[in-house]
Amino acid sequence: MTDLLPPVAFGLPEKFVDWRTDQDEAIFSIINNEKRFITQVAPCGFGKSLVYVAAAVFKGERSILLTSTKGLQTQLLNDFETMGAVDIRGRNAYPCNLVKDGTRCDQGPCIAGVKCGLKDEGRCLYFKQVKKAQKAKIVITNYAYWMTNSKYALEGLGDFDFMVCDEAHGVPNSVSAFLTVTLERSDVVVETILPSENVLHQMSIRAWRQWALSYEQRIAKEIELLSATVREGGGKTSRRRLSKLKSVKTNLATISNMQDDWAIDIGKFVISFAPVWPAPYCEESLFLNVNRILLTSASVCEKTVNMLGVSFEDNIIQEYAHTFPLENRLLTHIPHNPPVRMNRHTTDMQMRQWLTKIDQIIKGRLDRNGIVHTVSYDRRNLVITHSKHKEYMVTHKRLDTEKVVERFKRMKSPAILVSPSMSTGWDFPDDTCRYQIIGKIAYPDTRNVIVKARTKDDPEYTSYEAMQQLVQTCGRPVRSATDWAENFIIDDNIGWFIKRYGKFAPKWFTEAIRKSARIPTSPKIKKV
Structure with missing residues (x-):
């Protein structure tokens, strides 16, 4: 009180x-x-x-x-x-009212220096929002x-x-x-300036800085020429290329100034540059x-x-302590027999065990909506393709998450959202989600050079990140003291993981963890 x-x-x-x-x-x-x-x-x-x-x-x-x-x-x-x-977002969130051909403000004629009267008149949607935010x-x-x-x-x-x-x-x-700079190797601008494959893997940070500096000047000249074309009436294609050139120039400027504490990840499709910390x-x-x-x-x-x-x-x-009843927010570990520890060594037979456990949990909960967290797109595809309950499942792509989430919240039971990435920033209160199945502890991809560098400095780094993901995932439902949801985890790594790395979790989370050899009977839903 x-x-x-x-x-x-x-x-x-x-x-x-x-x-x-x-x-x-x-x-x-x-x-x-x-x-x-x-x-x-x-x-x-x-x-x-x-x-x-x-x-x-x-x-x-x-x-x-x-x-x-x-x-x-x-x-x-x-x-x-x-x-x-007042809410303000990037220019690409606002349509350009000057050309009205589907162009967003990040590719409007103004990027070439064209004076746009709409800005001063308050009819440019982006700058109109900027002025509101400024006040x-x-x-x-x-x-x-x-x-x-x-x-x-x-x-x-x-x-x-x-x-x-x-x-x-x-x-x-x-x-x-x-801070991370990503060069797409297939990009029409980037592919013309990248060193050969053999040279790429031999380059030091100093060599990359020199490379970026030399091409930054060349790109600047092309930007100047193309800007003149746009100012003289060049169309959407010219504006798109100009936007791309400016983006590449910005990336080159960052690379040319990167410090010695950065790491470089040369992949098949992209090259990334980022500070280790x-x-x-x-x-x-x-x-x-x-x-x-x-x-x-x-x-x-x-x-x-x-x-x-x-x-x-x-x-x-x-x-701060959790004030919601403990029984309303439990995380229950349901072990497999024999154990299934989800990692790169997991066999096909174990994956079938894993999918069977998901179906068993869902079977007793077809009168409500739930979420299955797969932690990867490959496992997401396995679930939506082979689950016995796939007819009730919806999923999302990287670009339509918000749209699919809103659709899921409106769906009648049984509805099951199968997601590889729904750990943070989303709320599913009350009947929008009454259970969650967490398929795997979400460790970062250790093949990434930046992750490797961080792990070399701090061996507990990846476990810290995995714990953050787990805590956040369990917090998606149960948004009030009268709300409730069941959280299940079916990755048998959870036992040693909590013992060793529980120090990275808040007390309210670790106190809610339980283990059950059998799938608990689902609580009855009160019909209003």
Whole structure:
């Protein structure tokens, strides 16, 4: 119980009727924190967004709210737009009103220096949104846009007093993704300037820097010529090539300035350049001298903070207990006999055992909706092709996730969402999801050169990442104290994994883990 007046009394949206347990404490901890950083480990369903928006309102500070996914960005906008929060996304999210041929603003004539009257008239959808964001007290965007805009764009969003890094467990990867340069070997521009295959694998970081610098100048000249063509009326094809050339030039500039702490991954289709660790680059790329910063997530921990280069002296960490009933959020390990440990040595026979277990769990739950997490597209394809319940299954591709999720939430039972990547940034409350089957502990791909380099420095790195994924996956359903869902894991690695790496998980998560030799009887669903 709290003496704090209801949220609406402070101008917060009416949908927030009252404060949840510990929200008042979390709000005042943010407000009264004297250090630059505060890290709050808040369990799923805690109501993190209301906490940090309330803290911003109480303090009267101009605030930037950063999210990891467009889905969560949309959710925040839906929750707080009525109180003046403004959402801003990359140029490719807005159609160009000048040419009206399907071109997005990232490939409009203005990229060639064409003066566009729509910008000044307020009819360019992108710059119209930028101006709204520049005037807003609360701005919502994603990590990629925030870092890209701050580094490359002329249209800044202004100064902020308070930064919120939501889904903070993923911030090290968000910073790394922003810094990573990827050259597609089949790209029409890239393939003409890449060294030969034999030379590629012999090049040092210094050689790559010299290569990038020499071709950066050549690409700049082509950009100048093509920009003139576009200004003289060149069409969509010219604008697309110009956009591609500018992208390549930006990548070459990054490569020519990369430090010796970077790693290079030469693959069959792409070549990637990335810093081994994001910590040295977080201030200049993400934090940008903002005075007060909140890192918040259900699974953020001290190791996460260290990866961001935040010092112990400049940060406090607070962990809040889960207030939802334990029996409503259990993670039950259902072992195989004989055991099936999911890894690269898993046999075809074991995969059949694995799929059979999935079907057995689903069989007793055909009166409700659930999610199967496969952790790879190959296993996803196996399930949707060979499951006895495939007629009830839906899945998604990389580009249509949000659309498929919304469709799944509207589907009548039995509906089963089979996903290789639904661990963070999505909510499935109440009857939208009453059970989850986690098919495998999601370890990063250790074939990746950057992952190898990190593991060489820190042997526990991949296990830390896997634990983050597991905790986040289990938090997708159960969004309130009266909500409930069954979580099952059928990877028999879970036993040793929790014993050895439970230190990377919050207490509220490890206390909810159980083992059952038999598949539990499904709870009855109350019909309203």
